[in-house]
Amino acid sequence: MNEGALPDRLARAITLGGPIPLSQFMGAANAHYYATRDPIGAQGDFTTAPEVSQMFGELIGLALADAWDRAGRPPARYVELGPGRGTLAADALRAMASAGLTPSVHFVETSPVLRAAQKERVPHAEWHVDLVGVPEDGALLVVANEFFDALPIRQLVQTAEGWRERLVACQDTLFLPITGTTGFDAIIPPSLRDAAPGSILETAPAAASVMRQLARRLVAQGGTALVTDYGYTGPAIGDTLQAVRDHGFANPFDTPGEVDLTAHVDFGTLMEAARVEEAQAHGPVDQGLWLSALGIDARVATLSLASPERAGQIAQDRERLVAPDKMGELFKAIAVTAPGWPIPAGFA
Ligand code: SAH
Numbered sequence: 001m002n003e004g005a006l007p008d009r010l011a012r013a014i015t016l017g018g019p020i021p022l023s024q025f026m027g028a029a030n031a032h033y034y035a036t037r038d039p040i041g042a043q044g045d046f047t048t049a050p051e052v053s054q055m056f057g058e059l060i061g062l063a064l065a066d067a068w069d070r071a072g073r074p075p076a077r078y079v080e081l082g083p084g085r086g087t088l089a090a091d092a093l094r095a096m097a098s099a100g101l102t103p104s105v106h107f108v109e110t111s112p113v114l115r116a117a118q119k120e121r122v123p124h125a126e127w128h129v130d131l132v133g134v135p136e137d138g139a140l141l142v143v144a145n146e147f148f149d150a151l152p153i154r155q156l157v158q159t160a161e162g163w164r165e166r167l168v169a170c171q172d173t174l175f176l177p178i179t180g181t182t183g184f185d186a187i188i189p190p191s192l193r194d195a196a197p198g199s200i201l202e203t204a205p206a207a208a209s210v211m212r213q214l215a216r217r218l219v220a221q222g223g224t225a226l227v228t229d230y231g232y233t234g235p236a237i238g239d240t241l242q243a244v245r246d247h248g249f250a251n252p253f254d255t256p257g258e259v260d261l262t263a264h265v266d267f268g269t270l271m272e273a274a275r276v277e278e279a280q281a282h283g284p285v286d287q288g289l290w291l292s293a294l295g296i297d298a299r300v301a302t303l304s305l306a307s308p309e310r311a312g313q314i315a316q317d318r319e320r321l322v323a324p325d326k327m328g329e330l331f332k333a334i335a336v337t338a339p340g341w342p343i344p345a346g347f348a
Helices: 006-017 022-035 054-070 087-098 112-121 205-221 267-276 287-293 296-306 308-322 324-328
Strands: 076-081 104-108 126-128 139-145 154-159 162-171 174-183 200-203 223-232 242-245 248-250 260-262 280-286 331-337
Touching (some): 054 087, 054 287, 087 104, 087 112, 154 174, 205 331, 280 287
Antiparallel strands (some): 162 174
């Protein structure tokens, strides 16, 4: 699977080996998508919270600095998973420095295009392909915004014969979901086992695995992680797979590698994954409530006083991050901490 365009390679792989799990399709599509472009911002496919306003990264930086201070100011490393353009990190690091915290910086990023964008904003960062490369000493102050939603999911579908996995087949050059034949009833949570035919249950093995790895490192080294994303407290029934292109929705099975594939994050399961490794998990808290608790309104006032001509825009940006019908309710925050570390602000 190395030559030619991604859709051709996927089609050939499916022709040779048969239909593939959705997770394999989504993983290959997103690896290609992120490796070949910077998709973030008005010119791209989607806009994220740190690109809406500097206040998002600043408040995260201050929340981390406060937790670090209450933990006794140990030597620390800032770690960000999927830092995008590096905007959040730049804003957070500036705010941390104002609070006396200047950690070393570690970015977990696979995309060469986005690594280049991150280097422009945070030249002194070190890059890693996964958490394994992050040094094993020093407390970890971890951030992940819209990272977990990009990791590949599996889907199970209820049929008259029981639960089956959703696979991706290929007909001519069209990709389409089909229902596999292997039974999955044993892994369905008891409360969902009798869901109506056609019901879909998503599992996120990659997200769970990254979270367990992260939690192990937090327990071993000390520290805290702030994870923000759109999602729900599951496990629950629902098909949340979506494709985004040019700020609108697209068909997830068309043009793999050219659209952003995401799924809503099941924070219930993600927090359980952290607890399996004996880390503590807090939340989820709606993003609007969380940013308000972290003091976004005070920050709006300060920024508006410093630049009165921008006050209208700053108020609009705040609204976009906080309002329930914008990003305030669908987006949520959780905190994962080492035992003995303080609960980060906004999760009390
Ligand atoms: N956090 C940024 C970007 C979100 S987009 C923001 O809020 O703007 C998702 C990010 O995760 C991108 O940086 C993408 O390249 C990265 N990413 C996606 N899958 C990844 C993987 N498997 N390993 C490491 N990084 C990944």
